[in-house]
Amino acid sequence: MTNPKPLKIAIASGKGGTGKTTLSTNLAAFIAEQDEVVLVDLDVEEPNSGLFFNGILTHEEDIFKMIPQWDESKCTLCGICPKVCNYHAVIQLGPTILVFPELCHSCYACSELCPVDALPMIPKKTGTLRDFQIEKLHFVESHLDIGEEQAVPLISKTKKYVARKYSHVSITIFDSPPGTSCLVMEATKDADFVILVTEPTPFGLHDLSLAVETMRALKKPFGVVVNRYGIGNDEVIHYCREENISILSKIPNKRKIAELYSSGKLMYRDFPEVKHSLSDILDYCITAVRGGIA
Amino acid sequence: MKIAFTSEGTSWDSLIDPRFGRTENIVLFDEESKELTAVDNSAVKNDAHGAGTATAQKIFELKPDVLITGNGPGENAAKALKHIKMRIFVDANDLTVQQAYNNYKSGNLREV
Numbered sequence A: 001m002t003n004p005k006p007l008k009i010a011i012a013s014g015k016g017g018t019g020k021t022t023l024s025t026n027l028a029a030f031i032a033e034q035d036e037v038v039l040v041d042l043d044v045e046e047p048n049s050g051l052f053f054n055g056i057l058t059h060e061e062d063i064f065k066m067i068p069q070w071d072e073s074k075c076t077l078c079g080i081c082p083k084v085c086n087y088h089a090v091i092q093l094g095p096t097i098l099v100f101p102e103l104c105h106s107c108y109a110c111s112e113l114c115p116v117d118a119l120p121m122i123p124k125k126t127g128t129l130r131d132f133q134i135e136k137l138h139f140v141e142s143h144l145d146i147g148e149e150q151a152v153p154l155i156s157k158t159k160k161y162v163a164r165k166y167s168h169v170s171i172t173i174f175d176s177p178p179g180t181s182c183l184v185m186e187a188t189k190d191a192d193f194v195i196l197v198t199e200p201t202p203f204g205l206h207d208l209s210l211a212v213e214t215m216r217a218l219k220k221p222f223g224v225v226v227n228r229y230g231i232g233n234d235e236v237i238h239y240c241r242e243e244n245i246s247i248l249s250k251i252p253n254k255r256k257i258a259e260l261y262s263s264g265k266l267m268y269r270d271f272p273e274v275k276h277s278l279s280d281i282l283d284y285c286i287t288a289v290r291g292g293i294a
Numbered sequence B: 001m002k003i004a005f006t007s008e009g010t011s012w013d014s015l016i017d018p019r020f021g022r023t024e025n026i027v028l029f030d031e032e033s034k035e036l037t038a039v040d041n042s043a044v045k046n047d048a049h050g051a052g053t054a055t056a057q058k059i060f061e062l063k064p065d066v067l068i069t070g071n072g073p074g075e076n077a078a079k080a081l082k083h084i085k086m087r088i089f090v091d092a093n094d095l096t097v098q099q100a101y102n103n104y105k106s107g108n109l110r111e112v
């Protein structure tokens, strides 16, 4: 099957524990029954999609980010670099310039604005990327090194790897980090469609409305999947209706589903209704992005 | 001796701010001139990143001989503070600046 345009779907949620990873893994496995698919775990601080698969490791590489390295012999102590760093990753303590690699966003500002080239950029390891294959499913995950505080460069490098290696694959699913931080923006910014996963509870609604604001700020097409439908109340449903947000699917709350999830198993095969939901979700995304030409 | 405190306010009665990087103010007491001054740190507090290193930079510029704070600096800030010749006392949580100063004088604060 050749598709007109590869489809990039990001799955996000306002907070952790809403079943975002369950949806990502099940959707990927469901697609892989017929087509080649890539699932990318961008929750690099706590990747866990991998728990669901026993794949063959096909590739592993260290990921580097660029950081400035102070060249004391060239530095004139002009004081520019600490002023231009928005992240306080380089500071000046009298005659010493200190660089904090874990805080650095690799923006190059200090390096480029240093008048005497005393801050050349050098690579520093920030995490490890692993690529697994389970039949038609490719699973890519990156792990941020301990102590490293900046996940954005690793997320961005992971996406580049996927774009390079899997440009021929028609569907890629990005499991985004939870929250509404700059990490989510980085993870979702070049997706064609974003699925926001939520639960029908007051907390779920609160986090969903924040996530909706983020998506609107990014001008992303998005829709909502309500997980554990049946618990809590109907406020999430009302909210979506008022805000004109499409609900792609409501996945029923069943104890058995929760059990299978916590045991790290794919559950859609055992639940026709879940399989049905996945199929609806996929159709919706394809139609929304390709305008029904798929 | 110049003593710096991380503080929620700007006076002797203000509480110690337990946070180092995100402290509201840095209060300075000059034992010679008996002068108490305060430096606003709220701009740093609202930064998403690198509050610890930014505050360390500020402390450096104020050149105190002693720093009194609560929870103690985080990893990056601690690395920066190593470059500053200054004694650091922690665990002054829930004390006012005055009480913290008294405790420091009587040797009742933990030094790191």
Ligand code: SF4
Binding pocket: A067, A068, A084, A085, A086, A087, A088, A089, A090, A103, A104, A105, A106, A107, A108, A109, A110, A111
């Ligand atoms: S590269 Fe950018 S983020 Fe990194 S230290 Fe320089 S100015 Fe700061």
Ligand code: SF4
Binding pocket: A070, A074, A075, A076, A077, A078, A079, A080, A081, A082, A097, A113, A114, A115, A116, A117, A118, A119
């Ligand atoms: S900008 Fe360059 S010369 Fe100026 S203080 Fe920083 S490293 Fe030194």
